[in-house]
Amino acid sequence: MKKTILIVGASRGIGAELVNHFSKEHHVIGVSRTEAKHCQWLPADLSTSDGIQAIIDSVGQQPIDALIYSSGIWEEQGFSDDFDFRKTTAEETHNIMLVNLIAPIELTKKIAKNLSLSNNPRAIYLGALSGVDQIASDQVAYAASKFGLRGAIQSLRKALKPENIGFTVINPGNVATEEVLDDIEKGLFSEQIPIPLSDIISSVEMILSLSKHTEVGDINLSQK
Numbered sequence: 001m002k003k004t005i006l007i008v009g010a011s012r013g014i015g016a017e018l019v020n021h022f023s024k025e026h027h028v029i030g031v032s033r034t035e036a037k038h039c040q041w042l043p044a045d046l047s048t049s050d051g052i053q054a055i056i057d058s059v060g061q062q063p064i065d066a067l068i069y070s071s072g073i074w075e076e077q078g079f080s081d082d083f084d085f086r087k088t089t090a091e092e093t094h095n096i097m098l099v100n101l102i103a104p105i106e107l108t109k110k111i112a113k114n115l116s117l118s119n120n121p122r123a124i125y126l127g128a129l130s131g132v133d134q135i136a137s138d139q140v141a142y143a144a145s146k147f148g149l150r151g152a153i154q155s156l157r158k159a160l161k162p163e164n165i166g167f168t169v170i171n172p173g174n175v176a177t178e179e180v181l182d183d184i185e186k187g188l189f190s191e192q193i194p195i196p197l198s199d200i201i202s203s204v205e206m207i208l209s210l211s212k213h214t215e216v217g218d219i220n221l222s223q224k
Helices: 013-022 049-059 090-115 140-159 178-186 197-209
Strands: 004-008 027-032 040-043 066-069 122-126 166-172 218-221
Touching (some): 004 013, 013 197, 049 090, 122 197
């Protein structure tokens, strides 16, 4: 059955791959600051209240079967040997929290009414292994935002229980996006085999295929 899927962070990385895949069989609404292809593009800056409201205004009263929040940012020089937490700025920390934690909370709160119109609504968020217990990295703001995201989703599950939304956080290690592969080639990352994008897509497909009687909390995907 054709679904309406709202994908945030649709123009690059994991989000762009999800858009490209799911648009072949479903109606995909893509949200990003820069133009997203293969979907109904909604330009919006999720770090602002106006950006979130622009999404709500554009979606209107139509049912949304799935929200996939794939947008995420991290510290400058993050994930590289040159990263030094002591050199990060308060502005950087604030912006990371806005995009990775506050925006998904506020967007979910406002889009819940659209999700509740679906027979089997799902809300899926891209977290990170560094937001899982005992795996935190030295990127304090990024790790804190991903820890916070997991906590927020656990609370949203309770706060929005009447809407019958299935909430899931996918926590992967490094994923083989174009950006990550480029960083490995440049030597910014250690030599490694990142998680295939197809595994992220398969995880999302599995969640969307479940009956409305089943919910998946966290999915942790580690590199071998």
